[in-house]
Amino acid sequence: MNATINNPSRALLDRLPQVQRERLSHIDFKLYFLGELRRTDVADRFGTGPAAATRDIAQYKEIAPGNLELDNSDKVYRPTQHFVPLFDHAPQRVLTALSRGFGEGIGDELKPMVRCEFPIALTVPLMSVLAPITRAIHRGKAVHMTYTSIESGRNEREIVPIALVNNGSRWHVRAYDRRRKGFRDFVFTRMESPVLLEDSPIGDEEKVDQDVQWNRIIELELVPHPEHPRPEVVMMDYDMPDGVLQVKVRAANAGYMLRRWTIDCSPDHRLKGIEYALWLKDPLALYGASNAQLAPGYVDPKGDPGNRHIQAL
Structure with missing residues (x-):
């Protein structure tokens, strides 16, 4: 109030x-x-x-x-x-x-209250796929499904979903993968026939408090891009009167978000173009984030080529 x-x-x-x-x-x-x-x-x-x-x-x-x-x-x-x-x-x-709109009434088409326009969603999950996943998150259960990945193709998976994630262009679920014995991102549109496993106990290692990437919060300091022709406009756009925008994101989502926001994450702010309104002042803040390489311009400080694999792309 x-x-x-x-x-x-x-x-x-x-x-x-x-x-x-x-x-x-x-x-x-x-x-x-x-x-x-x-x-x-x-x-x-x-x-x-x-x-x-x-x-x-x-x-x-x-x-x-x-x-x-x-x-x-x-x-x-x-x-x-x-x-x-x-x-x-x-x-x-x-x-x-x-x-x-508010969606008054069952089955009513959602209608805007004022004229507006927003990006068309090119991909949305099927409700028959979404519902078992959200039930599993809510109840702390595992799910069996058929999943198609870029890396290994179509196969059977058992996962323990812990959270829904919208990265700005699609929805996916953060989950423990019993096959790979680790937490991964799974895209809804690649799932088939998910079934809740009522009698499959959840191990301690499969619970949300064990997902280091999900629980690690990264603090990002964003500033107007040094090459932007009108930094004062950037400061107005992002409500940053002191010239700094402080943002906190989960390590598991950092790369997705920075790519969605078009943030130049190169150490020498070398990316050119008016679309790069902001620069990540300290790219080392991303070190250790599993999908840091998704961030525009990000350079692994150790030059580790083995850190370039990203799940769920």
Whole structure:
């Protein structure tokens, strides 16, 4: 909730049931980001009747009387010039809702709330493949499946999934590979017929706390690329008034992320092009990350050619 709410209003809001706070948050969202609110917005979203929606709006107005006013010309509530949001709306959730909608109702097509455009997903997992994997993660179970890899082709695998990962262009799962006896990345689109193994016990070495690459957090210090013609624009784009952007990533995902973000990771910032807006100030921060060689321009400080193999590519 926003820090500008006065204490009595905050106390009232905190006493409300969670389901009612969700409805009030939806009212707050509509006013804040769309500039209008109708009773049907609440009734349709939560499956309540018009009378219940009216009560929710009245409750919101009691908590924040200066936030909305009725536009009698079309019977729509609008935010006042003095509007202050009651809730802290997480940016990623807001952007997802605005670009894809809330998905009110089973089977409804997700529709954007405002005109927008975003990259088309060229690859998405089948739900029949995704579901057994997420059940295994949630319940701590192993999975049997057929898997096709670049290295060894099509074969049977048993894995213990520990986490889903979106690297910006595709989804994969981080898992313990019983065949290779180590943690690897497995791409969903290469999986066939995954089956949950209910009676297969999980060994201590297969648990998430044993995945060193997953549990190691790397701190990256990104700065405007020294060759960029307008570093002040880069600083604005990435909200870095002091010229430094601190980012923390898992070692298991570092190479994927740096490639997705197009970060020049060469020690001498030698990569050219306007697309390289940022430079990794200390490339040695990536040392030991299993997929560091995916990072643009990365040079292994030991020149180890044996470190060039990457799973799940």
